[in-house]
Amino acid sequence: MSRRGFSLVLSLTIMAMMVMIVIVLAAFLSVESKLAKAAQYRTQSKLHALVSLRLALAHLQQEAGPDRRMTAQANLGADSNQPGWNWQTIRNPLWTGVWRSDRPTQPPAWIVSGRHDRPANSQSINLFGKNDYEADHWVPFQSDYYPTVGPMMITLVGNATAMPAELMNWPTTPGRPDGRINLPKVQLPDANVAGSYCYWVGDEGVKAKLNLTDTRITPPATTTVSADQQSYNNIMALRGTARTGIEILKAFENIPLGGIDSRATKLADLSLLDPAVFTETTPPTIARKAWPSLTMVSRGLNTDSQWGGLKVDLSSAFEKDDAAWKASEFSEGPAPRDSGGNPLSGVTYTFNPNGSANRTAYSDSKVDVKYDGASHNIGTLYTYVYGGRTIRGPTWDALRNYHRLYKEVAWNDSTNPITNSPTLRARTHFPNTVSLKPHYGGTAHYGHMYNRMDSGEDVYTSTTPRPQPTKVGATPYVARELLVWGLQTNGGILRLTLSPITVLHNPYNVAMRLKRENSTDTAAMRLSYRGWSAWWMDFARTGSSGTNTWSWDMLTLAQSTDSSPNWAESFRTYIPEITLQPGEFRVFTLPPGAIPFNRLATTVNSYDFTGCFYTNCLDNAKSPLTLNGSDTLTVSVRSTGPFYIRHLLTCWPGDSIMETNNSGDGTLYNVCSEVTELLSNSMGQDPNGVYRSGVAAPKVITALTALPGPGQPPQVLAVFDYGVRWGGDPLGFPIFVHSNPTAAMTRPEATGIGPGAMPAGYATTSNSFKLVARGANNWAEVFEPGQDPALAFGGSSVSSSGVNAAVYTEIPLGPPVSLAQYTHANMHIRDQDPLFMIGNSFAPLYSPINHVTSYRSEHNWSDMDRVWLANSAIYDRFFLSGAAPDLFRGVEQRTLIKVLDDFVAGTGSLANPRTKLFSFRDAATTRAMVADHRRIAGATCTDGAFNVNSTSIEAWMTILASSKKIAIGKLAADKPSETQNARYPRAARGADVSDYNYKTPFGNKSAWSGLATLDDDQIRLLAKSIVDETRYRLTNNHRNQVNMQPSLDVHAPVVFRGQTVPVPYIGLAQFVNRWLCGAEKFLAYAGCLQNAITRADVDGANLSNRSAAPAPVSSIGAQGSRTTAGMVPWIDPNYVDNIILTDPRSKGTNRAHMHQASPASLMQSDILSVIGSALTTRSDTFTIRAYGDVSERPGSNVSLGSCWVEAVVQRTPEFCDASQPPETEVCSPTDGGLHNPFLKNTNKVLGRRFQIVSVRVLSPKEL
Incomplete structure (x- = not known):
């Protein structure tokens, strides 16, 4: 019984266990099934x-x-x-x-x-x-x-x-x-x-990339760089910056100059950085806040977002040897084919004034330039047909020549006492007289060939094209030329003294050496005065028998001592070999003492008012004029003709400056290169009877007048004072942004107005210069030298409120890596156009605000906005990879072949560190591609490319702050402080620079050093202004002469779903250029960045116009006709308001000023030279x-x-x-x-x- 009961219990237990096992198994199977289902769902x-x-x-x-x-x-x-x-x-x-x-x-x-x-x-x-x-x-x-x-x-x-x-x-x-x-x-x-x-x-792409390293500033740890080499590299690093100024943002202040740990690849990794570099908050917020503005992954292709296709690399093209260059599409060769055998476009931008549809973007257009015994059909930057005429821009040869000047800079020139200071031999535009002579035999003077309005030469009305420069001019120019007329007496005979005073200005960042080309010459530069037969001395003798008057022209007076003067050359001064330091104004006068007049004279670099020529004044019988001790003699000077001087420089093969035969222009001037002409076409009266240059009051000599004798400073009779219209002087002008005092042609006729047709109230000088005839009571009123008598004043004024050195422009010290560096290329011809073109956007003064071209029927003259055309030609289609030989202070360290080999192997970089290898082809193909200016963009990319359509103020801040913390010259990286150390140089300087120029007023010499330093607050305000300007202008679609869709009204907004949708910048040229909109003139006065500078200044940034000493306003009224001696240069009255700059928030206030081109005044080309290599309009x-x-x-x-x-x-x-x-x-x-x-x-x-x-x-x- 008991056993049977036990069996039952056991059986029940076993059954329960089995049931439990089944249940458990079922549960496990259910879980497993759910897990499998979940895994399936996850998959x-x-x-x-x-x-x-x-x-x-x-x-x-x-x-x-x-x-x-x-x-x-x-x-x-x-x-x-x-x-x-x-x-x-x-x-x-x-x-x-x-x-x-x-x-x-x-x-x-x-x-x-x-x-x-x-x-x-x-x-x-x-x-x-x-x-x-x-x-x-x-x-x-x-x-x-x-x-x-x-x-x-x-x-x-x-x-x-x-x-x-x-x-x-x-x-x-x-x-x-x-x-x-x-x-x-x-x-x-x-x-x-x-x-x-x-x-x-x-x-x-609209974010700033923070994990960038500029190897020029922080070379790899495996590389050994000397202190001298690093100093040079730092200078190069301020052109096309290759880092991001992340330290300007809160919480990023301690990011080192070399960037962050390369193992950080996303923003979330910032928390893993060394706490000494970056400390994240708890809970983390900094990286999350940075998400809309910072990135670690941005790279950009070098493709043309406007026309499509790979960009063409100017670095590779310009570094070709002369034979390969000549065979290229830029010069005398045809447009090439791609590696697949299909044709590629030419390199000449083809502008169509009638719109943007049905047009050739870039053509294989050539211009015939004759020099050195041959015709050269070479490419130009741009071309268009207007009024039945084909207009062609400057040659690619000239731009290449500027690009390669860094190879000609000497860093230890024996004539330069400053160690490791760059020096360049001065040169004129080329071709010049000797090269032109075989081709234009019917002309009187081949230097005229750059003058479109030389009425004595029929070549300009024939079918023969005028020559174009194939090499740029780079030389000190005459910033001031005075001829002082004086009186002395010698044994009772009245003497006329003539004291020439020449001021040369070296506007460059390098020392300029004037050097003889011909070993038999004794000078390097020459000034030849012409046309003295139109200068008169008027005499009146009053005595007991009444008043007797007579006049003699200056040529007759000169010939009474030296028979050789004539109209072609009345007088000549030489300037010996000399080196001018960056920015210097040097004065040249005759050596001490008076000597009889001689047509040929050599000056010395010092101001001495006892040095002069003399010739006897003549009475009405042409005998020496005696002072009889009783009569009153009245003497005055007047001119009925031009003030005319030819400026020659020996610099090209065959030049000889000492030729003395002045029988005609050919023998005088066709033997040496010419810089330009110092010219005022008429010192006489305008149609209203007003002397354009003024007149000097007569000198009255009575019996009691004590005139100086030989060896004493002459009594000043009159001063002919020709010189630059500095912004702080009376009748100033915004030079360099609306003119070019270094141009090959400084003639007023380049406006299209003939020599005798200038309207009343206007000067007969070109834009940069004025001529004033005036008197002076003493020599202190004639000229104010510097504390060093070898120096003169300029920049803001010719008085002591000016400076002894002003660096305006740049010779490249290394391979250019940002297109805006070409703003300094002196390749255009006339003074009526600005020097600063590429990368800038100031409106023209001779064509309408809403067009690129114009035609004045009254003068039969066509004009154009060369700035707009040059930017349209260069930006979008071209870029600078930095492919170049590795040079250190002029000495080649690696050949271009070696540089490219190292670049492809991953063991070296190009001169533009943003250029990275990005190839999907085999090694051999890749190496061939990077050596080809048409293919290198297919194997590279731009690291940290930044889309200018960005509206992130913080992103713009970090981009603009990329020039922070860079030691330059004698300036430490943190000077004057860690928040005041963003360098924006107008012109990169050598090791000699010692002025950081932080908010320096115009009256301080530091403001003219070529370097500007911005603080963090200025950068923040500029970044905000760029974003505000972009938002404002992109809702306007009148950007070219017609709407972006030609069938629409030019002012029609782009509307979708009933709302206006802005169109981003269609290419970098549109970002750089002004817009051709007559209704919104604010947009047409300047481009985005220049207007952003104006906006920021209105808000207190002081980027352009220093509040401590604001410059005179460059206004419509300041350029209007007047009766003041010297007057103003003629600007087309229809377009005179193009000189204005405004902020749209206060459109009625003009913000333009006379010091706009001062190196202390930030311009958009200054910004683009620093950050331009990173910019794009697409991501x-x-x-x-x-x-x-x-x-x-x-x-x-x-x-x-x-x-x-x-x-x-x-x-x-x-x-x-x-x-x-x-x-x-x-x-x-x-x-x-x-x-x-x-x-x-x-x-x-x-x-x-x-x-x-x-x-x-x-x-x-x-x-």
Whole structure:
């Protein structure tokens, strides 16, 4: 019994255990099944996330793959399409928009996944040919669909990555958008797929890249660099900066100059840095705040966003040897073919005044330049046909010559007493007289050949083109030339004394050496006075028998002592070999003592008012004029003709400056190169009877008058004072930005007005110069020398309120790496155009504000905006890779071949450190590509490329602060302080620089050193002003002579969904240039950066006009006709207000000033020379956040599994159809609005291939 009961219990227990096992097994199987299901959902959701990523990448490829695109964030248009916005109320500020540069009025694409209540592909439908968005398309500014919460909303960028918006609280907080991104899920389109997706593509190019290192400043640890080499490298590092001034941002102050640890690859990694470098807050906020403005991944391709195709590398082109250069398309060769055998375009920008459609973008246009016994058909920067005439810009040969001047700079010239100070031999424009002589035999003087209005030469009315410079001029120029007329007596005979005073100005950053070309010459420079037969001395003797008057012309008086003077050359002075230090004003006079008049005289570098020539005054019988002790003698000077001096310099082969035969212009001037002419066409009366140059009051000599005798300073009779219109002097002019005193042609006729036709009230000098005839009571009123009698004053004034040295412009000390450095290239011809062209944007004074060209029928004269044309030609199509031989102070360290070998091998960099290798070809092909100016862009990229359409003030701040903390010359990196050390040099200086010029007033010599230093507050204000200016001007579409779509009214806004949508900058030329808008003149007076400088100054930045000593305003009134001696240069009265600069917030106030070109006055070319190599108008690097999930059934919002993926994608130089080489032309060679017929359809539609650089799966905590 008991055993049977035990068996029952045991059986029941076993059965229970079995049931339990079954239950447990079932539970395990259920869990396992659920886990397997969950894993399946995770896998499916990951696959859906990858589908989402692929859709995002395909959307991006379709819209941003082709070259002719611009990108910007949606907040760019907030002013016009979300009025009253702030960073907390704005909708979708960080959406990425893509515009077409070839169809800028087409609706931009927004690279997001789209609405949840529309079909899955609605957002990615191509908008080609559309005038507005389809109803299904979601645009960032629309208010009728703006979901923020609900089960369909997915966080793509969350609190782990970004922060909520912060309102601007200037100046402490610039404000920022909400960096978090939430988008609605979109159902996957397949009927049998249960799941959804969404994606957002973020633009990394509008952010500043913080993990950059400029190897010029901080070389690799494995490299040994001497202190001298590092000093030189630091100078080079201020051109095309290759770092980011991240230290200007709060919490980043301790980031070292060499950048951050290279192992940090994303913003979240900042917390891993050494606490001494960066300390994150707890909880972390700094990196999250930086999300909208900083990046670690941005790189840009060197492609032309306006016309398409690879950019052409000027570094590689200009470094060709002379034979290869001559054979290239820039010079005498034809346009080449790509490596696939198809034709490439020429390099001459072809401007069409009638619009932007149906035009050749770049042509193979040549100009015939005759010199050295041959004709040379060489390429020009730009060309256009106007009024039946073909206008051609300066030659590429001339620009190449400027680029390569760094190779001719001597760093230890024996004539320069300053150690390691760069020195250049002075030279005129070339070709010049000796080179031109064989080709223009019918002319009297070949130096005239650059003068379009030399009425004595018929070559300009014939079909013979005038010569163009193929080499730039770079020489000290005559900043002032005085001829002092004086009186002495010797034994009762009245003597006339003549004292020439010459002031040479070296405006360059290097010492300039005047050197003889011919060993038999005894001088290097010559000034030949002409036309003395039109200068008169008037005499009146009053005695007991009445008054007797007579006159003698100066030529007759001179010939009474020396028979050789004539009209062609009445008088000559020589300047000996000498070296002028950077910026110096040196004065040259005759040596002490009076000597009989001689046509030929040599000056010395010192101011001495006893040095003079003398000749006897003549009575009416042509005998020496005696003072009889009883009569009263009245003596005066007048001119009925020109003030005319030819300025010669010996510098090119064959020059000989000592030729004394003055039988005619040919023998006098065709033997030596000419710098320019010092000319006022008429010192006589204007049509209203007013002497244009004034008159000196007569001197009355009575019986009691004690005249000086031999050996004593003469009594001053009159002064002819020709010189530069310095801004601080009476009748000043904004030289260099609206004129060029160093030009080859300084004649007033270059306005189109003939010598005898100048209207009343205007000078007959060119723009930079004035001529005043005046009297003086003593020699102190004649001329004020410096404390050193070898020096003179200039810059702001010729008095002691001026300076003894003023550095205005630059000779490159190393290979140029930023296009704006070419603003210093003296390759244009006339004084009526500015020296500072490329990279600047000041409006012309001889053509209308809303056009590039003009024609004045009354003068039969065509004029043009050469600044606008030069920028349009250079920017977008060309770049500077920095491919060049490695030189240190003129000594080659590595050949160009070795530099390129090291670059491809990854063991060296180019002179532009931003240029990085980015090739998808084999090593041999890559090496061939980097040596080819047409292909190098297909194997490289720009590290840290920055999109100028950015509206991030903090990003702009860090870009602008890239020149901080760089020691230069004798200045430590932290001088004058760590927050006052951003260097913006007008002209890079050698080791001699010692003035950091921080907010120095114009009256201080430091303000003229060529270097300007900005503080952090100035940079912040400038960054804000750039963003404000961009937002303002991009809503205006009158950027060229017609609207961006020629069929529209020029002022028609681009409107979509009833809202105005701004069009980003269509290429860098548009960012740099002024806009041709007559209705919004503020936009037409200057380009974005120059106007931003004006805006910042209004807010107290003092970037251009120093508040401590503001410069005189350069106003319409200041340039109006007048009766004052010296008058003003003629500016077309229709366009005189083009001299204005204004802030749109106070449009009625003119902000332009006379010291606009002072090295202490920041100009946009100064900014572009520093940061320009990084700038672009489109982005090529993007971050994709993609989401995918699985739901229980199609259409359900209940997610069974979800996955987030982040990918960084990069556009590459390779086309999607890589069978065509990267350099294949994109636009039609005959019509810039169409595609190249040789370009394959795939590449027309999709452009260049995007590549995934990195991808990672994110957990919800990492969003």
